[in-house]
C-alpha cells in the first residue's frame with residue numbers, strides 16, 4: 219500500500235486547518251482592533267473594515283481595503299454632487315457644486331486608483347500624499363458650498379458626505395502609517 223499515507227494525510231491536514239481557522243480569524247480581528255485604535259476615528263474604522271468578507275488578513279490588506287472604502291465613498295459623493303447639479307435651481311449653488319465635481323472627478327477617476335496600485339508596489343508615501351490631497355479637495359468643496367450659501371436643508375447631505383470622506387481619509391492615512399511603522 220504505497221499511497222496509504224497520501225490517502226490518510228488530507229483528512230488530518232484539513233482537521234488541522236479546521237482547528238487553526240478560529241485562531242487565524244481571531245488574530246485578524248485583533249489586528250483590525252489594534253490598527254483602528256491607532257486612528258482618530260475608531261468607530262468609523264471598525265465600521266469600514268468589519269463588514270469585509272473575507273476579513274483582510276494583514277496590515278497591508280487592511281490599508282488597501284481602507285483606501286477602497288475611501289474610493290467607494292468619494293465615487294458615491296461625486297454621483298451625489300452630479301445629481302444635485304441636475305436638480306439645482308440656484309445659480310450660485312450650481313456653480314459651487316460644479317466646482318466640487320471638478321475637484322472630485324480626477325481624484326476618483328485617477329488619483330485614488332493610482333494610489334491603490336502604488337500601495338501594491340509598496341509606495342506608501344505616495345498613497346498617503348494622494349489621500350491627503352483627496353482630503354483637501356473635499357475641504358475645498360465644503361468651503362465653496364458654504365460660501366455659496368448652499369448649506370441649506372437640501373445640501374446638508376453633501377456636508378455630511380464631505381465630512382465622512384475627510385474622516386475616512388484620516389483613517390486610511392493612519393492605517394498606512396501603522397503599516398510603515400511595521401505594525
Ligand SMILES: *[C@@H]1O[C@H](CO)[C@@H](O)[C@H](O)[C@H]1NC(C)=O
Nearest residue numbers: 262265266267287290291294
Ligand atoms: C462609506 O463609508 C462608510 C463607513 O465606512 C460605509 O459604511 C459605506 O458603505 C461607504 N459607502 C460607500 C458608497 O462606499
